[in-house]
Every structure is written in C-alpha cells, then in structure tokens.
Amino acid sequence: MVDTKTPGDKTLSVPTKTLTLKPRVETGTVRQSFSHGRTKQVVVEKRGKRRVGGDAPATETHAPEPVVAKPAAPTRAAPLARPAATPGAPRGGSGVVLRTLTEDERSARASALADAKVREVEERRLAEEEAKRRASREGIEQAEREAAEARRKAEEERHRQEEDAKRKAEVEAKKRFGEAEAKPATAPTTAAARPATAAARPAAARPAAPPARAPGVAADGSDEDEGPRQVRRGPGGAMRPVTPPKTTHKPGPQKERGRLTLVTALNADDVRERSIASFRRRTQRLKGHASNEPKEKLIREVTIPEAITIQELANRMSERAVDVIRLLMKQGAMHKITDVIDADTAQLIAEEMGHSVKRVAASDVEEGLFDVVDDSTDTEPRSPVVTVMGHVDHGKTSLLDALRHANVVSGEAGGITQHIGAYQVTSPESGKKITFIDTPGHAAFTAMRARGAKVTDIVILVVAADDGVMPQTVEAINHAKAAKVPMIVAINKIDKPDAKPERVRTELLQHEVQVESFGGEVVDVEVSAKNKTNLDKLLEMIALQAELLDLKTNSERPAEGTVIEAKLDRGRGPVATVLVQRGTLRVGDIIVAGAEMGRVRALISDQGENLDEAGPSVPVEVLGFNGPPEAGDRLAVVENEARARQVTSYRAHQKRENAAASISGMRGSLEQMMSQLKTAGRKEFPLIVKADVQGSLEAILGSLEKLGTEEVAARILHAGVGGISESDVTLAEGFNAAIIGFSVRANKEAAAAAKRNGIEIRYYNIIYDLVDDIKKAMSGLLAPTLRETMLGNAQILEVFNISKVGKVAGCRVTDGTVERGANVRLIRDNVVVHEGKLSTLKRFKDEVKEVQSGQECGMAFENYGDMRVGDVIECYRVETIQRSL
Secondary structure: OEEEEOOOOOEEEEOOOOOOOOOOEEEEEEEEEOHHHOEEEEEEEEEOOOOOOOOOOOOOOOOOOOOOOOOHHHHHHHHHHOOOOOOOOOEOOOOEEEEOOOHHHHHHHHHHHHHHHHHHHHHHHHHHHHHHHHHHHHHHHHHHHHHHHHHHHHHHHHHHHHHHHHHHHHHHHHHHHOOOOOOOOOOOOOOOHHHHHHHHHHHHHOOOOOOOOOOOEOOOOOEOOOOOOOEEEOHHHOEEEOOOOOOOOOOOOOOOOOOOOHHHHHOOOOOOOOOHHHHHHHHHHHHHHHHOOOOOOOOOEEEEOOEEEHHHHHHHHOOOHHHHHHHHHHOOOOOOOOOEEEHHHHHHHHHHOOOEEEEOOHHHHHOOOOOOOOOOOOOEEOOOEEEEEEOOOOOHHHHHHHHHOOOOHHHOHHHOOOOOEEEEEEOOOOOOEEEEEEOOOOHHHHHHHHHHHHOOOEEEEEEEOOOOOOHHHHHHHHHHHHHOOOEEEEEEOOOOOOOOHHHHHHHHHOOOOOEHHHOOOEEEEEOEOOOOEOHHHHHHHHHHHHHHHOOEEOOOOEOEEEEEEEEEEOOOEEEEEEEEEEOEEEOOOEEEEOOEEEEEEEEEOOOOOEEOEEOOOOEEEEEEEOOOOOOOOEEEEEOOHHHHHHHHHHHHHHHHHHHHHHHHOOOOOHHHHHHHHHHHOOEEEEEEEEEOEHHHHHHHHHHHHHHOOOOEEEEEEEEEEOOEOHHHHHHHHHHOOEEEEEOOOEOHHHHHHHHHHOOOEEEEOOHHHHHHHHHHHHHOOOOOEEEEEEEEEEEEEEEEEEOOOEEEEEEEEEEEOEEOOOEEEEEEOOEEEEEEEEEEEEEOOEEOOEEOOOOEEEEEEOOEOOOOOOOEEEEEEEEEEOOOO
C-alpha cells in the first residue's frame, strides 16, 4: 500500500502492482503496390495498447470522492516499453508497425511469387488448350450434325423425287392408255370426275392418313351429296370404293388421245395425233440414218515415245482402241487395251490410219543442254588448262607447289597424292593466269587421270630423271594421245646424283614420244621442283603452247563445265569442284550435273576466297547441290527449275535402270549363262565403303573389283561419300559386313552403335594399305589346297585274325617308310579298294611310330578288315596349304 496525500490533506491508500511489458502482437502480411505494376509483400505486426496493471484501467479508486493520482512513473515508463522502430521502416497509427524483411525472407517470398507466376502461366496455358480442344470438339460435332442434316435432306429430296417420278409415270400411262380402258366402255367419265379421281390417287399413294373431315363433307371440301363420291364408309366404319354415278348430260371435250380406242373412234371429227411410241420410233430412225453417214476424217500429228500403251495411242489419234486392236490382229498380234507396244509398231498403226507421226525419245529432255553452237563473235582469250600427269612419286605435286608457292605435299597422307586438285597460277613474266589440274599417280586412279586428260588443253608429263618411264607414265601418254592434246615433258629431279635425263628421252622413244632434242615435236624441259630450277622456262613453254592453240571463248553465255571432284562436307553440305569451260557461272544460277540439281549458293576459289562469278577456265568449289554429283559429270546452267527437274529425273531413272540391270545379272547367250554358273557358288566378302570424295571412292571400288576371283569376291553393299553414320552401322549389322572409312570418321552415335553391336570399322588414309588389308581378308575365304606327300608302300604277306583286335595284316615295307596315323590306300589288282587311316603299326609286339623299308610289321585299318594276301598298302601324308589372292 502507498499513502498518497491529496490537496485536501486527505490520505488515500492506493494498492501497488508490479508493471509488466506484455504487448499484444498480431502478425500478418500486406502486399504493397508501387508504380509500373511492381508489388512488395511485407510482414505487419499489430500491437495492442499497453495498460498499467494488466487489463484494468491505469488507476482505480473506490472512495466516494475519488481522487486519482497522476501516473507520473507509468507515463515516463511507457516509452521504454515501446520497442524502438527500425529506421526507414513504415509506421502506421494505432500501434501498427511495419518492419523490413530479411534477405532470406525476401528470397523465399520472391521464389514463392515466381512459382505462383509459373503456376498462373501454366494454368492459363492449360485453360487455352482445353478451350481449343473444346472448340475443336464442338466444331467436329457441328460438322457431324450438319452432315447428318444434309443426308436427311438429301434422303427426303430423293423420296420426293421418287414420288414425283411415280406420279409422272401414272399421268403418262393415263395419257397413253386412257381411263376408258380401265373402266367399262358404257360408263364415260365426266370432266368433274377426272379431277377428283386424279386428286384421290396421289392422296392414296401417300403413306400419311388423310386429314379428318366433318360428316357430309367431301375430300375436296364440297358437300358429299354434290359431285362424285370416291369412298363410302360401310358397316363398322370400313372404307370401300364407290362407282361414280352415271351422268345424263353430254360429256365435255376430252384431251386428244394418241392411241385409237373405242372412245376416240366414235369422235370422227377429232384429228388423230402421233403417239409417243411413234415419235420415239421416228427419232431412232433418224439417229440410225445419221450414224450411217460417213464422218469427216481427223488427221492428227501423233507424238510417239519409245513405248506407249494401246489406249494412249488411240487417245492421241482420236480413234477407238477397238480399231487399233483389230488392226493389230490383222497383222497377227493379239493384244489387250493395256498392253505396251514399241515405237515402230505404233508408227505403223498411226500411218495405216492416215495420221502423221512425230517420234520422240526420253533423252530429248537433254537436247540443247550442252555443246550449243555459239553464233556470237564476241569472244575473248581464256586461260589454258594444264594437267600434270605421271607416275607415282615422280614429283608432280612438288612441282606444282613450287609453281604456286604452296605446300600441298605436306597435307597428303603417306606422301602421295590421292585426290585430284585444281589451282590457278599467275605467270610472273606475262601476268597471265594458268589453270593447273593435279592428278594422282597411283595405279588405282586411272579414272581420275582420264578425267584430267578430257578437260585439259595441255598435258605436262612429269618423269623422274632417276627413275625413268614407269607404267603410269605410259598410261598418261596414252591418255594424252586419246584426248589429242599437246604434251610437254618435264624431266624432274635433275638435282639428284643418279639423274639421267638422256635415259628418259631414250625410253620415251619406245612409246612414240620424240622430244625436240631428238628431232621431234614434243617440248622437254629439265626442272627441279626441290631447287626450283627452270620453273620460269616451263611456264614460258606453257604460255607459248597456249598462244599456238589460240584459246578463245564467249564469257557472256550460260556456263558449262565439268565436275572435277565432289564430296559431302558436314558443315557445308554437298561440295563440287567444278572447272568452268564455257560461259560464266554466277551465284544464284540453277545448275544441273548428272542426276543432281541445285542453285548456286556460293563460289569459292582455290585460295578460299568467295567469288560472285567464275569465268572460263576458272576452277571453283560450288555449294548448293541437292546431293554430291559424280566426278566427271558435266555441269550446265538451265533456265528454270522445271527444266532442271526434268533432266535430273530422267537421269536418275536411267541410273536406277542400269543398277537394276547389273544386279539382275546377264541374260541371253549360252556363254553368259555359263559365266553365271561359274560365279554362282563363289563366296562373297560384304563391305560398306565410305570415302571423303567421289574420286577416291571410285578408285577404291575399282581396286576391290579387280581383287575378285571365281571363288571369292568383294560385295559392296553401300558406297558413298561423307562420314560413317548410324544407318551404315545398321546395314552392316544386317549383313554382318565390315565398314571401311577412307579419310573419314564415324560420328559419336555411329561409333557407339558399332561398338555395341560388334561391327568392325577400319580407317585408312592410304589406298595401298586399304587394298592390301582387303586382299588378306578375302584370302582367308579361299578354300585351302590339299597336297599329298607319298611316304611308302607295303605288301601284305599274311592276314591274322586276332580276338578283340580284328584282322591284322603282316606286311613287308617295300618302298619308303610307313608311319602310324598316316593315310593309306588298299590296292588290289591295281584298283583302289579302300582309303582310310592306319590305326595300328606294330613291329613284333611293340607299337612303333614308323617302319623303314625292308622291315616287316603288322598293320590294321580303321573300320575296315577285308584284307587279302598280295594286296599293296600305299601310305601317304596330306598337307594343307593356305591360299592367297
């Protein structure tokens, strides 16, 4: 208790109580909205008002005249009980305090907000999909309802048309035969009765019941007592027909009948008209008369391809197919309308029927594609195309590198050229450009050398001074002679100590190549690619020869060229190295090469520069083909894509036919059939070959084909350019074949599939190694050779029958030796009776390995016992020798 003095000197006793800080706190979240649609979620704490002494008022007195003391101490203590507000935090009235969220709370609420947005987007997307499905379903249902309604209307229309047709048929029948035939002749009908009868018949024909009518009212609405009666109700309400009553007045005029009846015969004043049947007979007579008149013959120009069906030929002649078949039957040939006849037979038929004929062939689509005569006189000189040829390792690429100041040799696998290349070199003296084509010298690349000789103007024959004329040198000479192009002999490697240029000149005489130093016309230059000796002289001779040829062309015409090489680049697609021979090739031109077409997307020079156009004698890489063309295909620019599709479809068809003919095999002569029988039983070595370019693939296939014999041959399941894919692995798995990759690799998926399925993939960069490995593998398929080695002979002196052993022959070895386990023949009277193996060889009582000549022994055969005295036993050994190709 605390005594408190009041102003009236009265003392009051106020109870004391301990002050406590127990604020009432209510927490919640509030979303604050800011500009630009931003929001923020904060935590709100609502605190109740603090009161001294708990929930009771601050001071309380029960005196009659209460005097309340000033709560000075609690008033000063109140601010201490209120928690300090966070600086910068929003503060509301009535004890509402806003506090800032922590980083964890902010990130948690941000993630919750993001999840809510994602869920909202997902729900919106699902709602849109559901709406689309609902709309689609409603559209389908609406279409089905419309279709059902249309069917129902069509069915009703059909029924209505059928009823109309029936009514028309009845009216027609009444017109033709009249009502008098259906009724007694003594009861003519009145004009008023006919409409009632006609109205009653369709009403009876309708399935629906007639509408109810009042008693005494007719069907037409008139009184039943007036006019004719059609029906009358009998006892029980049954309906029965009623004969109309006879009329006493004269009948009115009837419609003219087309047929003579009793009624029409009585009307003598009426004019008789033709009946419908008479009119039809007259129409048919007129038609028959008109058909007998000869029609005017239509003479047509009939286009006849290499093969045509009889139906198509008749359509083109505007003739009946029956007439064509009749004409063929007169010639002794029985055909159907769908049979195919050749162009000669079709021409005979068309000319027999009086038509003119125009013969066409499927190959006519290629007319005007190449070698079009250019009448333009606007020509200009072009660069010469020079092909470098010779034997392998004679320095062709090194010589070209020395001319180009390049180093192509370092990039070739094994130090040998295995690809054909095209480059342009500028002569340092004249400043004119020269196009060089580098060809491989390996024996497998014969086709590449032939292609190089076909597109060239001048051939440089490279011969090593230390090696002389070799087989591929002779082949290059033959290619140059076949192409009828001038030749320049470059005697290379004169820097070597054992170089003999005179020997090369002498050996060339054996192949009808006479150089100028020997009084001939062929220019020869001694060069050294390593020391760059006489390279300027070689370029001078090339320029002189090109000047003599006077090479000119028109560069403004559409381009023509030849595909030197083609490959499938993974990043750029099909790429073809093309030598432009005539005209100018530009970006955007539509081109055709072999069975492939495309639009030029890019032109890249040999230096890797992008070009807008390529003139005559310029080698470029062309991008834009639909597929890699064959090396050696001729390239041409066409006017539109339709023409390009016609040409490529024809060539693709020809290619498929040739492939099918080669697969189906040869037919015809007896010699061809015998050759098929020889190769029918040979073993096949399945292979899948993938190469980097078409030229290398061509060389590999040619080399593998030469390895085949009558017993074993390589079977190429698939060959193409580009990397090894999963489809190649799948094909190899189906045929248990090996995959050969030449300068290409398998992608990651194909390598994993090959490892999983146990398919072997062999990679090669040198064609020598590839051919040698395939030859060894194919040699393993050859049946081994069995060779007999004679050991000795023995003569049977006595035959002993031993129990548990059988018959044993006592023999004397007359020649050579006899070995246990060797092969033996039993000869009786110079005739081989038995062949087998020697199971027992004894001398005295001991088993021995062999018995020498002149000694006696005991012999027993495996599973044979018919031995006689005097028989001769021939002993020999069989050796197995493995064969090779």
